Amino acid sequence: MKSSTARKTKKNQTPTLMTLRETEAITVRVYLCREGWCVRDVHAIRSFHRTQAEAAEKGRAIARKLSGQLAIHDRKGHVRKWEVFWSGPRALKSSPIRPEFRPVNATRKEMREAMKAVVRERRALEAQQKQ
């Protein structure tokens, strides 16, 4: 059976960068709600427990299975402790969230090209001013 702490990349392989979305997908959270201490992953609440320790244990098992991370929140909702269950290199790659609606007044291609041209022009101007 493959160990949960196995390397995710080979020794000679370039480590892959994770996006925030990917990191969230492997984060299990333990926090207090009306029904008790609940264990929640990105999809659903998995279970409710009477004590935080019980919930943390359950969360730990899920996080270990996912090779992910566990966030234990305190009563006020702040994260008290992070536990990480991976051994391979997993750097974060953050990216802005795309707007959920389609552009109306121009195509995406036109917009991307316009913005790239504007930024290129400004950078050239800044470089010129520095000289």
Add this chain to the structure above:
Amino acid sequence: MSEILVPYHYAKSVFINCPFDKDYEPLFYAIVFTIRDLELKPRSARHVNDGGQPRINKILDLVENCKFGIHDISRTELDPIHGLPRFNMPFELGLDVGCRRYGTSDHRDKVLLILDTERDRYRTFISDIAGQDIAAHNGRAEGAISVVRDWLRPHLNPSLFKIPSGATIYSRYQKFQLDLPSYCHRLRWDLDNLSFADFMWAAYDWIKDNPL
């Protein structure tokens, strides 16, 4: 086992409840840019284009689907024509407070920020909200940016989010504003009548091309 009813981006969505008039636009766009720069998702009743849906339903959906809420109650002055104040913003603030109290267990962690022009002005017209996060932007974009950034900072995990200072975001916003006219010119858009959707895409592209 109970199912989660909140969407995937719930924990990253910020509902902006503010006036839609022209005078407020610089502040509104500064807040939108700040939220985008912190890699969160700004949402407003402005961009919900479903004409068949009653406005209140759009707002209720936004309240339900956003963990963070920014409510600007600065436009409570009397209307010069009708002599009555605007009640929309305080009403939507009430909906958000109610959602946190009576919503599902996921809504217990909702976080609200109340903005006003002056810090203690609310005591004269809506004193029931005392004890919430209330901050003043003094009607300036720079103030709004640093207030929103400082409010969001404790709720963001520094290992997942890059959190620049308010001054850094403001200087980036100024650069973005300098680039915006030539961007609009290239696309033959009217800068003075830029729609919320177009502004969002412009900010998205600019942040992508100018990472922190």
